[in-house]
Amino acid sequence: MRSLLDKLYLASGYLSGFCIVLITLIITAQIVGRLFGFIVPSAEDFSGYALAASTFFGLAYTFRQGGHIRVTLVIQHWTRGSRYIQELMVLIFGLLLVGFMSFYAVHMVWESYIFEEVSSGYVSVPIWMPQVPVALGILMLNIAILDDVIAMLRRHTPSYKAHEGEIHLEEI
């Protein structure tokens, strides 16, 4: 179970990275195309879809790696006991909110599918297709948060805290 979950989170990160590479390729192809006189159809739409896929696929991985920023200024000097209650509260709040979000993300995909919505660009794509990664990504984030709620209840350190002391380049 543990190794399966860890593979899921790693897959989340790799899928997200793959989408960034995809964006680069689509846009580079568009530039090269302009030089040689061919057009990459709906390049703007497709790179937008890849962007959404990249953001949402990466949620679970980023969460486990402590990449989502938060303010630790107030809580960092609390005692162990109050920190435990605070982390548990924050995680349960996150679980409820992300649960709500994943329900409606899946709902969105379902509605686009039922009403056969298509994109309005040059190439019309059934819109549910690029929406699937968004729903999947939020669901994976849900699993990652639940994973840490369980870890907390078993008195383990939640995953993201292991990385929180690190300095990330991404902190702007």
Place this chain on the structure above:
Amino acid sequence: MDMAVIAISLAVFMLLMLALGVWVSLALFGVGVMGLFLSGNEQIGLLFATSTWGSSTSWSLTALPLFIWMGEILFRTRLSEDLFKGLSPWLSGLPGKLLHVNVLSCGIFAAVSGSSAATAATIGRMTLPELKAQGYSDKMAVGTLAGSGTLGLLIPPSIILIVYGVAAEVSIGRLFIAGALPGLLLVTLFMGYTVCWALLNKDELPKHDKSHVSFAAKVKALRLLLPILGLIGFVLGSIYGGLTTPTEAAALGVVGALFLAGVTGSLNKSSFVESLTGAVKSSCMIGMILAGAHFLTLAMGFLGIPRALAEWIGHMSLSPGVLLIYLTFLFVALGCFLDGISVVVLTVAVVLPMVQQAGIDLLWFGIYIVLVVEMSQITPPVGFNLFVIQSLTGKDILYVARAALPFFLLILFAVVLIYLFPEIVTYLPTSMSQR
């Protein structure tokens, strides 16, 4: 319920969640949900889905992961070493000598990197040990680095300008063009200050300098700068020349950075994967915050809070100058415990209508807000540049903050200058063509 009561309870809810350590992106979504709930809206979930889908597929936002990835690739090359070796022979004539390498190499690296922490980390790990070995004042070495690291935010490409442009619906290309002159202004201010400081504190500089550098050696050193200058010309040149959109320039930048890394031999499978997962972490974090901010802006719109605030400011008939003084205090205070991106997205949700009401140009305001965020990067207790330099040097954060204080004041001075002479910001965007 009375709007003032709703607004205040939402603000309290937001501060409470942030203080308790809820992730910034989730806090934004949470307050958005609560705001819509209080406004009696029954379609909260549907609004969430459409707003999030719409905001996370935006074309101009695709520049964001690409510029971040580009920075991550360059961070793993020998670029900082080359910058140091290429610049130092040229600066040995100026009072303050190698201290200027800090300022200039940060300024140059900022033109290929979008973040101040990446700039400070890339440059600092090369220059700080070298400056220390040659006997320069520690405090000044740390101060120049902390101050000029913030140039990463202002000199295009800039992650925070992309975030502002997307959130405030201002052209990112124009913002990038507008950031150039204020960036050069800051470089000039920093170098001018370093010269004055060096003339006044001769005893804190190395006693005997190296022998005179021959002109041939200088030209030879310049060769080391060619790759990065070429990359800057390639990326920024294509934006400024109106040849490409910022997103396309970002894709070119990634290709160029991969090429540079490949040529210098620092590209292999593990560095490629590391740079990519590093980019995933930051762009995913920022993308989610932007989606949350978009949803919150929507909720605020339903409640009519920004409009009410704008009307209120209109009734008070504050002059733009006074409003900006208040806002500067607000941003610096927010920046004391929030990062720059969160400050920008929170502000855009509430403050922009008020700013427009006061007749302030949104393009100018973007540059102004970045300068103020730069100041907050080097003020304790939360300033990411301080964290980076703390981890590079092992000095405690208050020491770094004290060393950076003159640079904080210089940035404040630059804010005053762009207020008095708005042309510093608006001249280039109005005179250059931009498609």
